[in-house]
Amino acid sequence: MKEDNFERFEMYVNRFKRFLDDPILEIWAIRFGNYFAKNNRGEDALKRYQAGLKKFPESAVIHNALGEFYANKGDKPKAILYYKKAIGYAETNKDSNLEEYKTNLGKL
Numbered sequence: 001m002k003e004d005n006f007e008r009f010e011m012y013v014n015r016f017k018r019f020l021d022d023p024i025l026e027i028w029a030i031r032f033g034n035y036f037a038k039n040n041r042g043e044d045a046l047k048r049y050q051a052g053l054k055k056f057p058e059s060a061v062i063h064n065a066l067g068e069f070y071a072n073k074g075d076k077p078k079a080i081l082y083y084k085k086a087i088g089y090a091e092t093n094k095d096s097n098l099e100e101y102k103t104n105l106g107k108l
Contacts, residue, residue: 036048042073066078076108083105087101
């Protein structure tokens, strides 16, 4: 789905809900979470991120997405917490996005 059509997105969400609750790849938790967040559906975004962390608890990219989510909500303490977790997992797993996560933390 290339267009930015939330109504169509919701139709897909309702049809494929089980994939949202148990993502196969960590990127899907981020993509769906980010799309919900972009469309002011914070609770749904959190559910997607949390489902991703349940399956991929050491995912630096999902922790970073949660950091961005909380930073955009103005919740600096939670943003810092998730950015620091992202950095820790990125260092452990030699994630190529480590510098991006550090930059995000530095912006707070």
